[in-house]
Amino acid sequence: MQFFFFLVSGGLVQSCGHIIPESPVLALGSNFTALCILNESCLDFGNIYANQIIWKIKNKVVPKEQYREINRTVSSVTFNDTSSLATPLTCNILADGQIEQNIYGITVTIGLPPEKPKNLSCIVHQKSKLRYPMTCTWNPGRHTFLDTHFRLKYRCFPDCIPKDVNNSCTIEDVQFFVNLEVWVEAANALGKAESDPLVIDPIEIVKPLSPRNLSVNSGILPTVLKLSWENQISVAVMKLKFNIRYRIIGDTNWMQVIPLISLATLLLLGEEWLESCLAEKDLGCWLTAS
Ligand SMILES: *[C@@H]1O[C@H](CO)[C@@H](O)[C@H](O)[C@H]1NC(C)=O
Ligand SMILES: *[C@@H]1O[C@H](CO)[C@@H](O)[C@H](O)[C@H]1NC(C)=O
Ligand SMILES: *[C@@H]1O[C@H](CO)[C@@H](O)[C@H](O)[C@H]1NC(C)=O
Ligand SMILES: *[C@@H]1O[C@H](CO)[C@@H](O)[C@H](O)[C@H]1NC(C)=O
Ligand SMILES: *[C@@H]1O[C@H](CO)[C@@H](O)[C@H](O)[C@H]1NC(C)=O
Ligand SMILES: *[C@@H]1O[C@H](CO)[C@@H](O)[C@H](O)[C@H]1NC(C)=O
Ligand SMILES: *[C@@H]1O[C@H](CO)[C@@H](O)[C@H](O)[C@H]1NC(C)=O
Numbered sequence: 001m002q003f004f005f006f007l008v009s010g011g012l013v014q015s016c017g018h019i020i021p022e023s024p025v026l027a028l029g030s031n032f033t034a035l036c037i038l039n040e041s042c043l044d045f046g047n048i049y050a051n052q053i054i055w056k057i058k059n060k061v062v063p064k065e066q067y068r069e070i071n072r073t074v075s076s077v078t079f080n081d082t083s084s085l086a087t088p089l090t091c092n093i094l095a096d097g098q099i100e101q102n103i104y105g106i107t108v109t110i111g112l113p114p115e116k117p118k119n120l121s122c123i124v125h126q127k128s129k130l131r132y133p134m135t136c137t138w139n140p141g142r143h144t145f146l147d148t149h150f151r152l153k154y155r156c157f158p159d160c161i162p163k164d165v166n167n168s169c170t171i172e173d174v175q176f177f178v179n180l181e182v183w184v185e186a187a188n189a190l191g192k193a194e195s196d197p198l199v200i201d202p203i204e205i206v207k208p209l210s211p212r213n214l215s216v217n218s219g220i221l222p223t224v225l226k227l228s229w230e231n232q233i234s235v236a237v238m239k240l241k242f243n244i245r246y247r248i249i250g251d252t253n254w255m256q257v258i259p260l261i262s263l264a265t266l267l268l269l270g271e272e273w274l275e276s277c278l279a280e281k282d283l284g285c286w287l288t289a290s
Contacts, residue, residue, distance in 0.1 A: 016042035017103040019091050025109045025146065025189035026082045036091030036104065038073040050075040054092045054100065057085060082110050114148050114186035115141030117195040122182065124174060124206040126233060134174040134202055138184050138195060140166045148188040155181050176203040176237070208233040208240065 017038040026032050036053055043049070053075040055062040068076045079085055088105035095101045122136040136152050152160040152169040160169040174180075183197040209232040217226045231240065244257040 015039065015104065016048070016093075017091060019089070019104045019106045021106075023107050023109070025111065026085070027190050028082055028110050028112055028145075030082055031078065031080050032082050032085065032108075033076055033078045034089060034106070035070070036075045036077075038093075038103070040073060043073065048093050048095065049073075052093050052095075053103075054094065056090045056092055058088065082108075085110060109146065109189070111146035111188065111190060112142065112144045113191035114144055114188055114193045116193045117141060117150070117184040117186050120182070120184055120195045120198050122198065122200060122202075122205060124202050126206060126209045128209075129232060129234075132174055132176075132202070132206065133170050133172050134205075135168060135170045136160075136182060136184075136198075137168040140186065141193075144188055144190075146188040146190065148186055150184060150186050153183055153185055159185075174202045177201060203238060206233070206238060208238070211242075 017036055020035050020037065024032070024034075034055075036050075036055070038048060038050060038053075049072055050069045053067070053069075055067060055075075055077040062077055066077050066079065068078070070076055075091070077089075085108050087107045087109075089108055090105040091103045092100050093103055117138045117140055120136060120138040122134055124132050124134045126132055140148075140150060148166065150162055150166050150169075152162070152171070154160070154171070157171075160171050162169040179199055179201050181197050181199050184195040186193050211229040211231050214227065214229040217228075227244070233240065245254040246257070247254045
């Protein structure tokens with residue numbers, strides 16, 4: 001940053017001091033100590049000593065009670081609570097006892113460590129006969145005021161890194177019939193936090209595409225309706241359960257047909273008009289006809 005008080009020797013311009021730590025990232029509410037270290041080579045030349053150091057936050061002088069003269073060349077400043085800090089924090093000296101000169105300044109960044117990500121859940125949305133991306137979402141926790149990176153981790157595969165968001169990630173190609181352990185890691189300059197792991201076989205959480213082309217035909221008998229539809233997920237990949245509901249137009253009560261396993265045709269006895277809704281694992285209701 002700025003360092004205005006220089007010693008010019010042999011054509012070289014050098015700083016008369018520096019602050020450590022340089023550009024710290026600090027946790028809000030923690031304590032903090034910085035040191036201003038004067039360069040020995042400036043001492044005699046400028047006749048400057050650590051007891052002449054004045055610390056400032058922006059343009060405001062930090063109270064002397066917070067300083068400590070460690071030795072002739074080093075002065076420390078301590079803040080019990082970083083919430084009283086701001087940028088820049090500068091080390092200055094009263095040259096000749098009156099002219100204030102800036103020696104060095106640092107940028108301080110104040111934030112919070114990430115919280116443990118919570119409520120991790122995943123769902124596989126079938127996109128086509130062959131595409132089954134898995135999307136996991138979570139609660140990223142409180143705002144940290146810092147650049148915080150999230151990654152969805154799962155054993156034996158490369159991490160899934162969210163794009164432009166911090167609460168979800170989509171794994172394009174997920175494996176079925178294996179137990180995956182997934183968890184979220186949040187990290188910033190102040191630390192790391194991991195969510196509880198979730199162990200799932202992605203086949204268990206597939207939201208299949210809606211059955212298509214539901215058709216309702218009157219059957220051979222006048223009181224029989226024949227329902228047929230086309231599944232978009234192979235019965236060999238996944239066992240589907242179908243719930244069929246129907247109601248008489250204008251009636252508020254639904255009637256339910258006993259769930260069927262992997263059957264795409266149903267003979268339905270009864271009503272002349274029906275509406276139907278098929279659902280699997282209560283994930284949704286995707287097909288209605290009347
Ligand atoms: C202190 O002075 C020495 C030369 O006297 C120079 O090499 C060094 O870089 C200076 N240190 C700083 C922090 O400017
Ligand atoms: C400063 O914080 C550290 C840990 O964060 C603690 O051990 C130490 O006692 C604190 N010092 C003061 C003066 O509060
Ligand atoms: C002052 O203290 C610092 C840090 O404790 C040390 O590195 C340095 O050598 C000391 N300087 C003198 C002149 O005692
Ligand atoms: C900082 O904390 C110490 C002990 O914890 C206390 O003695 C001191 O007065 C506090 N300083 C300020 C400026 O609050
Ligand atoms: C996290 O899940 C719990 C239990 O399912 C729920 O009570 C809570 O509201 C959820 N929190 C958020 C932020 O979604
Ligand atoms: C997550 O992103 C939202 C929107 O960009 C932001 O408001 C929030 O602070 C972020 N949370 C964390 C923990 O980074
Ligand atoms: C099923 O419906 C889709 C559009 O939803 C159509 O493209 C396709 O040809 C239909 N298939 C049959 C067998 O009717």
